[in-house]
Amino acid sequence: MIEHLPEDRPSAASVGLSRKDFISDQEVRWCPGCGDYAILAQMQKLLPTLGIPRERFVMISGIGCSSRFPYYVNTYGFHTIHGRAPAVATGVKAAQPELSVWVITGDGDGLSIGGNHLIHSLRRNVDVKILLFDNRIYGLTKGQYSPTSELGKRTKSSPMGTIEPPVHPVEVALGAEATFVARAVDTDMPHLGEVLLRAARHRGTAFVHILQNCPVFNNGAFASVRDRAQRLEHGLYLRHGEPLVFGKHQDLGIVLEGLAPKIVTITPDNRDRVLIHDEQASEPTLAFLLSRMTYPEFPIPLGIFRAIQKPTYERALIEQVEEARRQMAPDLTALLSGPEPWEVDRP
């Protein structure tokens, strides 16, 4: 029997779960001060509010510090192999489309060794939530540069500085036609919670780029937005339908000059030229423009870049099964007999 996808999920009250129900009996073993703790706490706060029975949650991870995440959440969990979590998650969704599947990955796991799976999971729009913890360093292998490390960064494996320009995760996701792309910061808990809730409610692949610190191997990563005081100045909060305004006094705006973004001090004259955020735009042009804005030339956009609706992979997969059944009843004996069977009689 094919179980149909739930159109309307049950309400939180009908499930009656609390934060404690999502804490496993395993001791959390991340380093003190690691951003992973904050993300774990936000998830344990969020999951009981979604109105989904606990047994329907599955946390799937690859390899790396972030990928220990499933052990700490008291749901179903699968700590797989390096980079392959999106592929495993695709199989889980193909088997049971009604599960709420979360992929927990990092900058190395998701964008280096597992880059291929990430891209294809996004383009297929498999209904999984991908949380990419980005600390711009390999932590579990003790401090090599990662694909998001800044050009020239000195690490154990790049003593003279890296010679590789970094990849921009949000841009990759948009390029892969992701239907939901967002960014949040580990230290901005209310905003992170808001973004995770939106991701959870999205039907299709939700990609969340979470900026975090690695206090041991890359202390100070993303300081421009992780630090509360700096965030007011350098963070650009994206709100659907509202102008792209930022700065300590909210007096700076983003306008378009030619095809490039430009920072202006807002005046009555240029106020109308400030770009209005549209996460639902059918073309990802604005989202791309935002995704390419990097500190220190620009503020760092935080929030939802893009949120559009497209059919999900597993729904299409099941619909083909159902369509095939409408066309032909499953008859195993007939299938085994093939198009041209023949009888051999007793001699």
Place this chain on the structure above:
Amino acid sequence: MPMPDAITSSKPTQELAAVTIRFAGDSGDGMQLTGERFAAVTALAGNDFQTLPDFPAEIRAPAGTLSGVSGFQIHLGSHRITTPGDRIDVLVAMNPAALKTAWPALKSGAMLILNDNTFTEADLKKASYESNPLDDGSLDTFDIRRLPMNRLTEEALAALPLSPKEKDRCKNFFVLGLVSWLYTRPIEPTQAWIEKKFSRSPELARANALAFEAGYRLAETSDLFPIRYVIPKAPIQPGRYRKITGNEAAALACVAAGQRAGKPVVFASYPITPASDILHELARHKQFDMRTIQAEDEIAAACAAIGASYAGSVGVTATSGPGLDLKTEAIGLAVMAELPLVVIDVQRGGPSTGLPTKTEQADLLQALHGRHGECPVVVLAASTPGDCFFTVYEACRLAIKYMTPVIVLSDAFLANGAEPWRIPDVAALPEFEIPQVSEQTSSTGFHPYARDAMTLARPWVPPGTPGLEHRIGGLEKEHVTGNVSYDPVNHETMVAYRAEKIQRVTADIPPLTIHGSPEGAVLVIGWGSTWGAITAAVEQAQQEGRAVSSLHVRHLHPLPCDLLEIARRFETIMVPELNTGHLQGLLQTRLLRKIHGLHKIQGQPFLQSEIYEAIARLT
């Protein structure tokens, strides 16, 4: 106009016991289709048969060249046929390159049906002929039948409003008509097939039907074919049959396994020669809740299959050597997570890209040992195209019963080769046993690594099961609880459990069948697709009174309990393999005695004669 009927033919007939025919031409000549259709009507005529398609890796190599030759060989007869035939009795060559390629395999005095239109200077040059073999006497000892097939096809279709190219492409049906007459094959099934195949294009249906008829009529009326041949029906076990290739059989087994297990099948695969046809076949059978995924790469295919079986479906992936390399780490994950996974490896010539369309058995040691760490899996091998069904079905059953990956070794020869297959009774297929949560494990809380006392399998508890939420992964597990553990003694305990669990699969292995005397001078031990050639060679030697027996191993890990004991009853053991001696070496270490090997690494299956000669040297 009605077709000349087989019975009312005016020409004399001659009875044959068996014949080996090869249809060969350029990749674009459609010889695979001619061969397949000839095999279909051969089945209906009641003969036993085996086929061997042999085609280049290139889709369309330069026309007329040696590298572009595509061949289809069929061995049919009025007795049991287990090989596609050592030597060619009848060659249909559509061009000089086809003749040249078949040359080493021609039986002396073989009948050569040659397409006269292509023995031109240009085509001869492309086939690297320095002089025309039709004129230089090199074919004098053969039975030559020259026909201008291009022209005859064109003439037959003259009235049709088709382009010259479209007409030319019908000549494979001209050939089919001709050879159908020659071997007294039924006509109606081919006519019906053409009508159905080209139902959307009545003009092409008409053209192919006319070309078929023209070939048939020509043979009936031309002096080139004074005799037609009759091959009596073979004594085949009564029942309902179909023609099946190894890849078709493997695919059908996946469907049957899902149906019998009462679970959806998630088949995730990445296109690779010669395994892709399994994906193609399964993608057409979605009504059986067959969920096919064409993954982004081989690794993703294995991982998606693992994800699916983690979530309670039957997870299957299929590949060939290069893909098996890539899936290695994922297979290790399934060993550690103790999840069912079926990996079908359709072996081809290696290493690296190797010989993509040619057969080999050189992945055995990789299947057995090719993973880091102590990482045992079950390894099975199919012996005939039809046996691919039972082997893959058994793989699915064992994977679930023992919560383990199972690797199935097929190969290019089995994958593309076809034989008559007795359609099994669905209800008689073995039952699936699903590892359940026992009361014992649930009373003290749920323990994902608490094992079944008999099989040592852990319970299969997919996400969605209320109250049994748990975490698994690739890190070493603590015995019973399944928690992450770096404890030294626990690791050794778990290594031992994983090995012992696989050993217990021996309880599911039926006793081996010895073909011949149960003890004596020589025992030939085979595995995989060599079954046909070994059986034919051993029977030939036995008929001559030579003291030789054979047995064929389906379970390569764990090995059947009785294998070593049987082997010890024979003075000499020989293992023919399409590799440099994988099973030979394995048995040598297990038996601590010399095992003779017979090795062939040419991308081609063994000939009966090669194995027979090796037996003769030992007896």
